[in-house]
Amino acid sequence: LGDGIKLGKEARCMPAIKTLHQDSDNTSKAPYIRGHHFGFVGLLVGSLTKAFCLPLRGQLHEGVDGLREELGWQGQPATIVTRMAHLVVWSAQQMNALCYVALDAYFATGPAFSICKAALNEAGQPWVHLITRAKDNYVAYFDWGQDHPKFQDSDKVSLMSVFQFPELFEEAKVTIYGESKIVSYYCTKLLWKPIDDLIRFVWVIDWEHTYILMCSDLNLSPVQVITIYSYRWKIEIMFFALKHWLGGFAYHFWTRAFPKLKRGQTLDVTTCTPQARQQLAQTLDTIERFVNLAGIALGLLQYLALSHGAQIWQSYHGWLRTYSSSVPSEAVVQNVVRTEFFSLADKVPDCRTLELLLEKSIRRPVYMRE
Numbered sequence: 534l535g536d537g538i539k540l541g542k543e544a545r546c547m548p549a550i551k552t553l554h555q556d557s558d559n560t561s562k563a564p565y566i567r568g569h570h571f572g573f574v575g576l577l578v579g580s581l582t583k584a585f586c587l588p589l590r591g592q593l594h595e596g597v598d599g600l601r602e603e604l605g606w607q608g609q610p611a612t613i614v615t616r617m618a619h620l621v622v623w624s625a626q627q628m629n630a631l632c633y634v635a636l637d638a639y640f641a642t643g644p645a646f647s648i649c650k651a652a653l654n655e656a657g658q659p660w661v662h663l664i665t666r667a668k669d670n671y672v673a674y675f676d677w678g679q680d681h682p683k684f685q686d687s688d689k690v691s692l693m694s695v696f697q698f699p700e701l702f703e704e705a706k707v708t709i710y711g712e713s714k715i716v717s718y719y720c721t722k723l724l725w726k727p728i729d730d731l732i733r734f735v736w737v738i739d740w741e742h743t744y745i746l747m748c749s750d751l752n753l754s755p756v757q758v759i760t761i762y763s764y765r766w767k768i769e770i771m772f773f774a775l776k777h778w779l780g781g782f783a784y785h786f787w788t789r790a791f792p793k794l795k796r797g798q799t800l801d802v803t804t805c806t807p808q809a810r811q812q813l814a815q816t817l818d819t820i821e822r823f824v825n826l827a828g829i830a831l832g833l834l835q836y837l838a839l840s841h842g843a844q845i846w847q848s849y850h851g852w853l854r855t856y857s858s859s860v861p862s863e864a865v866v867q868n869v870v871r872t873e874f875f876s877l878a879d880k881v882p883d884c885r886t887l888e889l890l891l892e893k894s895i896r897r898p899v900y901m902r903e
Contacts, residue, residue, distance in 0.1 A: 534575045534586050534768040535621055535636050537594060537613065538776075542568040546787035548813045549596035549820075570595040571782075571824065572617045574624045574634075575768050578835065581708050583860040584764055585835040586771040588828030589624050592616065593817060599802030600814045606644040614640055618648035625660040626652075633750070635765040638666040643727025646749055650728065662753070664762050667734065667745040669693050673723035676731060684726055692745050695719060695736050702738060707756050709739070709763040720755040735759065774831055774863050781827025788816040834863040837870070845869050 539553045553566050572594040575586035594616045604619040605611040617640060625632040631654070636645070640663075649661045675688040695701065702717040709716070717738040725732040725747075733748040735755045748758045775781035790812035792805065802810060837845060838861050845861045848869045861869075 534577055534765055535573065535617055535634055535640070536765075536768045536772075537570055537572045537617070538772045538782075539566065539570050540568045540776075540782050541566045542785075544785065544787050545793075546789065546791040547785070548600070548788070548791060548816050549593045551596045553595070569593060569820075570613070572613065572620055573768065573772070574617075574620050575771055576628075577764055577767060579839055579860070581760075582711050583858045584711070584767055585838070585863070586767040587832050587835055588771060588775070588825070590620060591824045591828060592620055592821060597817060600810065600817060606648055609644075612644070614642050614645050615648060618645045621661050621663075622649060622652040631658060631660060631662075633662050633664055633753075633761055635762050636663065636665045637765065638668050641665040641667055641671075641747055643725075646725075646728045646732070646747075649749060650730070659749070662748065662750040664746060664748045664758055666762065667692055667747050671745070673725050673732070673734065676722065676724045683724060683729075688724075690723065692734065692736075696738070696743055702736070705756050707759050707763075709759065710766070714739070716759065718755050718759065720758075722751055733758070771831070775824075775827050778864055778867060779827045779830055781824050781831070784820055784823045786816055786819050786823070788812050790816075831863060834866045834870070838863065838866045848873060 539555050542550055544550065549569055550567055551570070553568055553570055554564060555562060555566065556564075570593065571591050573591045574589045576589055577584055578587045579585050594613050598611070603611045604616050606615050606618075609615075617636070621632075621634045621636075625634075634649075645665075646663055649663045650659060652660045654660055669692075671692050673690050673692060674684050675690065676683075677688070699717075701719045703719070704715055704717050706713055706715055719736045720733065722731045722733055724730070731751060733751050733753065735746040735748065735758050737744055737746065737759055746758050746762055790805070790809040792809070802813070805813070842860045845866055846856075846859075849861065849865055850872070851865070851868055
């Protein structure tokens with residue numbers, strides 16, 4: 534799973550801060566903020582009924598021009614899309630496993646599909662097959678074989694117009710958001726001009742909702758395409774856990790090497806000295822390491838939830854209106870780990886670190902001290 538998150542940051546000497554635009558139905562969110570844009574890749578773990586998004590790698594994807602290796606496509610400058618595509622391929626190569634990745638409609642572009650298609654293993658297989666949601670204004674073309682010219686206007690198909698032919702659709706039972714339900718779908722292969730190749734398109738009617746999915750694997754069944762994409766929202770839960778439960782984005786690292794800028798002026802890295810550029814790059818590395826350490830902590834909580842769920846529930850003394858499943862959430866595991874850690878801390882050998890933690894945990898407010 535892959536997606537990005539935008540974080541508000543206020544610091545004059547913190548690199549990679551930019552003016553970011555965010556679209557949201559929540560009126561409390563400003564359309565423009567100053568902050569960092571992180572791209573994240575996670576691994577779906579667990580089962581169909583209870584799954585987690587395990588954080589694999591987080592990177593700053595904006596404001597790093599000139600400080601990081603350019604990961605563009607065909608000589609073009611690096612963008613959010615190309616950096617995410619390269620990050621996904623790198624993650625698959627590090628795991629040495631062929632993967633399917635689910636991304637939202639923002640990444641349904643030619644460069645993203647092309648980068649995934651070009652990254653092959655020793656057997657000539659793509660490391661990553663991309664599954665994403667098509668935008669409503671996309672068009673594709675019928676493929677009549679090699680003897681017929683490609684991309685003729687007479688072969689053009691508006692993807693949204695296919696929903697006007699309900700007789701093409703068939704019903705199937707699929708697992709969406711952890712629940713089994715009946716949906717209608719239609720699947721076919723069409724030529725897509727941005728990559729000059731075939732794409733597997735899946736039209737889905739889920740009650741009143743209609744959407745179109747794109748898959749680079751031409752042999753993957755439509756039901757599997759729908760099921761894989763339906764778990765993309767798990768990465769949003771991962772962001773929520775990193776931000777609110779672990780404080781993974783509560784960092785404030787800055788450097789004196791950051792030049793003084795006037796209001797509205799942007800940083801030009803080429804004007805900085807080599808030493809200053811090195812210090813700026815080290816600050817970026819520090820920020821990313823802090824966030825990825827929080828990802829490791831979240832992964833440990835998920836491991837405990839999946840492997841020791843029964844023991845976690847036995848040790849949990851909080852109140853919940855309903856128990857959603859036999860697998861506890863990361864927040865429940867975190868609560869149990871904190872409680873058990875401090876209750877057993879007196880039984881382990883003397884350690885100055887534990888003493889400091891215990892003193893901090895039992896420290897009373899100033900107004901209650903004698």
